[in-house]
Amino acid sequence: MSKMHEDRTADSASSDSGDDAVVGNVNKTIAYPHGYSGPPKRGHLLFDACFESGNLGRVDYITEHEYDLFVRPDTCNPRFRVWFNFTVENVRPDQRVIFNVVNFSKTKSLYREGMSPVVKSSSRPKWTRIPSKNVFYYRCPDHRKNYVMSFAFCFDRADDEVYQFAYSFPYTYSRLQNYLEKIEHKNMPHVKRELLSLTVQQRKLDMVTITSPENMTSSDKKKIVFVTSRVHPGESPASHVVQGFLDFIISNHPLARVLRDYIIFKVVPMLNPDGVYLGNYRCSLMGFDLNRHWQDPSPWAHPTLHATKQYLMNLHSDPSVVIDFYIDIHAHSTLSNCFMYGNIYDEEERFQRQAVFPRLMCSNADDFSFANTAFNRDVVKAGTGRRFLGGILDESSHCYTLEVSFYSYYNGLSPSPIPYTEESYYRVGRNLAKTFADYYKISSHPAPKPSVGFIRERDRPNSNKNKGQGTSADAANVTTKTRPR
Numbered sequence: 001m002s003k004m005h006e007d008r009t010a011d012s013a014s015s016d017s018g019d020d021a022v023v024g025n026v027n028k029t030i031a032y033p034h035g036y037s038g039p040p041k042r043g044h045l046l047f048d049a050c051f052e053s054g055n056l057g058r059v060d061y062i063t064e065h066e067y068d069l070f071v072r073p074d075t076c077n078p079r080f081r082v083w084f085n086f087t088v089e090n091v092r093p094d095q096r097v098i099f100n101v102v103n104f105s106k107t108k109s110l111y112r113e114g115m116s117p118v119v120k121s122s123s124r125p126k127w128t129r130i131p132s133k134n135v136f137y138y139r140c141p142d143h144r145k146n147y148v149m150s151f152a153f154c155f156d157r158a159d160d161e162v163y164q165f166a167y168s169f170p171y172t173y174s175r176l177q178n179y180l181e182k183i184e185h186k187n188m189p190h191v192k193r194e195l196l197s198l199t200v201q202q203r204k205l206d207m208v209t210i211t212s213p214e215n216m217t218s219s220d221k222k223k224i225v226f227v228t229s230r231v232h233p234g235e236s237p238a239s240h241v242v243q244g245f246l247d248f249i250i251s252n253h254p255l256a257r258v259l260r261d262y263i264i265f266k267v268v269p270m271l272n273p274d275g276v277y278l279g280n281y282r283c284s285l286m287g288f289d290l291n292r293h294w295q296d297p298s299p300w301a302h303p304t305l306h307a308t309k310q311y312l313m314n315l316h317s318d319p320s321v322v323i324d325f326y327i328d329i330h331a332h333s334t335l336s337n338c339f340m341y342g343n344i345y346d347e348e349e350r351f352q353r354q355a356v357f358p359r360l361m362c363s364n365a366d367d368f369s370f371a372n373t374a375f376n377r378d379v380v381k382a383g384t385g386r387r388f389l390g391g392i393l394d395e396s397s398h399c400y401t402l403e404v405s406f407y408s409y410y411n412g413l414s415p416s417p418i419p420y421t422e423e424s425y426y427r428v429g430r431n432l433a434k435t436f437a438d439y440y441k442i443s444s445h446p447a448p449k450p451s452v453g454f455i456r457e458r459d460r461p462n463s464n465k466n467k468g469q470g471t472s473a474d475a476a477n478v479t480t481k482t483r484p485r
Contacts, residue, residue, distance in 0.1 A: 022057030022070050022103070025049035025279070026086070031061040042158070043092035049085065053172045053233075055279035056086035066098045073105075074280040076287025081105040082333070083234035083281040084117075085166040091155035099165070100150045102143045108334045111137035111149050114417060115407035119153070121163045127170075129419055168331070168406050169422050171239035173203060173277045176270050179243060180206055183250065189213050190260050191250050196268065197307035200285050203273040205304045207311070210249045211264040222321040225436060226312065228268045228328045228385065231291045231305075232282045233275030235331035237404050237425050242269045242329060244429025255434060258442050264321075271304050291328075294388035316393060325357075326399045327432075328385045336417060337409040338365065338428050339372035341401040343390040350395055351375070357398060360438045365431040367409035367424070404428055 027050040030040050040046070045067070049056035057072030071081040081103050109115070116135040118127045130151055140148040155163060184193050192209045199205060215222060229242040249256055249265055259265075270276060274285040282289055290297075290305050297305040315321055332339075340361070342354040354375060362368045381387050390399040404425065408417035418424075436442075 022072050024057065025054055025072055026056050026059060029059060030090070031059045031067055033061060033064065040090065042090060043095055044090060045088050045097070046090040048087045048089075049279070051087075052174055052277055053085055053170050053279045054087075055084050055281075062100075065096060066100065069099055069101045070103050071101060071105075072279070074275070074283040074287060075278055075285055077283045077289075079105060080280070080282045083167050083279060085164070085170055085279055087162050087164045088155075089160070089162045091158055091161065091163070093156070093158040095155045095158075096152065097155070098150055098152050100140075100148050102140065102146065102148050104147055104149065106333065107147050109137060109147070109149070110333060110336075110405065110407040111135065113336070113407060115419075117149075117151060117165050117167060118169055119163060119165050121157065122161050123157060127166075127422065167234065168236050169240065169425070171236045171243075171276075173270065173273045176206070176239065177204070180208065180269075183208070183246075188250060196311060197303050199274045199304055200300075201274045201277070203277065205271070205273065205307060206269060208246065208267045208269065209264065210246070210260060210267070212260045215261075215264055219320075222264050223262065224264050224266060224315060224321055224323045225325045226266045226268075226315075226323055226327070228271050228308065228326075229330075230269065230276060231271040231328065231385070232289075232330060233272045233278070234281030235406075237331040237406060237420065238329040239269065240422050240425035241402070241404055241429040241432070242267065244426030245433050246429070247426065248430040248433040255437050255442070259433065259437055262440060262442055263324075263436065268308055271308065273304070291385065292383035294385050295383050312389065313392075323389075323393050323397050325436075326385065326389045326393065326397065327402050328400070329402045329404070331406050332403040333406050335372055335403070336405045336407065337367050337369035337372055338402065338404040339369045339374075341386060341403065342373070342375045343387065343399055344375050344377045345390075347395070354398060354400075357400070357435065357439055361431065361435045364435050364438065365428065366411040366413075367418075367428065368431070369409075372403075402432065 026047045028046060028048050030044050030046050032040070032044060043064070047056060047059050048054070049072070055072050056069060058070035060068040060070075062068055069084070069086075071084050074080040082105060084101060114132040114135075116130040116132050118129050120127045130153065134152040136150045138148060138150075139145045155161070180193055183191055190210055190212055194207045194209065196205045196207050227242070227245065229238045246267060246269070249259065272284055272290055275283055278285060284290055284302070286301055288302060290302055293302050293305055294309060297309055299306045312323070312326070315323055340358045342358070345351045345354070358368075358370055358373045362370045377387070384401070386399045386401045389397070393399065405420060408419045410417055
């Protein structure tokens with residue numbers, strides 16, 4: 001590996017992040033050997049990222065076995081270069097290569113812990129992780145000592161095989177639309193799809209409401225659980241978590257049916273459709289980190305955020321409803337497991353109550369880490385959904401960011417990290433849904449609906465029967481942390 005880097009030309013070495021040369025995605029670009037002018041041959045790799053959620057800005061040919069890859073920065077914001085998603089074709093059978101992603105904007109990364117990119121191909125359409133032993137993350141002297149992620153790969157099939165590589169398991173805007181359309185076509189009485197707004201590029205901002213039809217006409221005070229996701233477009237695991245959550249809540253599982261009797265779930269699965277479609281990592285079409293603009297979103301610059309905030313504020317002002325929970329789902333690039341960020345409040349009881357739901361989640365999910373769960377009120381995070389809504393909603397409301405690792409989790413049974421898969425991300429969503437049943441003390445056995453609202457955590461018996469389970473009293477032992485989202 002190091003010998004190949006030593007042989008590079010000065011021109012290659014001087015183009016470390018190369019933002020000025022990375023302005024769009026490669027489009028069916030062949031990486032020719034230096035000085036070659038003939039027709040393309042088998043083994044002259046053809047790269048493409050001009051597709052939905054694609055991202056690869058430039059390819060530099062180093063040798064026939066090695067290529068430098070440059071992530072395209074987020075549109076209108078060159079600060080963020082993390083997400084990649086591209087295809088390779090015109091390969092030779094058993095052709096071995098090393099790909100070096102050379103211009104990441106973040107130095108701290110789970111690549112240090114063994115994370116690896118994912119890959120699929122035309123004949124094997126299921127995403128799998130490249131073996132960790134083939135992935136290297138290091139400071140590279142040829143790129144101003146920036147961190148480089150290199151991975152070795154063997155193209156074991158040729159003919160018309162197309163290989164696709166990505167930072168993590170992609171989840172596109174079109175995939176979400178297909179998923180929601182399938183739900184709509186089932187005509188389930190407890191599911192309603194609504195259009196909150198259109199994006200700058202006229203894509204849909206969808207909201208799904210899930211509850212028993214009787215709740216919409218009942219005069220009882222309605223309890224709302226509001227869930228959002230994908231405000232940061234490159235955090236694709238969040239969409240898999242949301243799909244797992246929706247799959248469970250709309251299902252015929254006995255617990256799901258009882259949950260729908262008690263709660264109105266409202267889910268905005270993709271807050272940043274344009275950013276997702278474009279293959280950005282953190283920003284919208286216009287280069288905004290939407291998760292810093294909750295305080296005063298613009299209807300023209302941040303239309304999806306503006307519409308979501310307005311809807312939440314209308315709910316908040318409606319005396320017939322109470323927003324019990326707001327949960328924003330993200331993926332984390334440096335920590336393992338799933339965990340939560342919560343708010344700190346001056347009222348001691350309210351602060352203590354924030355720890356109850358994460359502790360219950362810990363008892364339901366072997367991949368949930370209460371140790372990574374943190375509570376903060378840093379000024380720089382005031383524009384996030386969790387912080388803004390935590391300061392606006394009622395004292396009884398709970399606002400969290402749910403984080404899930406891009407890479408892996410530890411379950412306490414194995415000393416080695418267990419890499420997340422699409423299915424285990426779905427499981428996080430199912431476990432989130434089941435935790436609401438614990439919080440509200442809902443049983444899957446039919447029971448009369450309480451007439452005086454839900455049981456709050458302070459009314460629970462003080463029991464530590466299950467791992468990680470806690471009550472308000474347990475929360476008094478929570479240590480305040482300042483590692484915010």
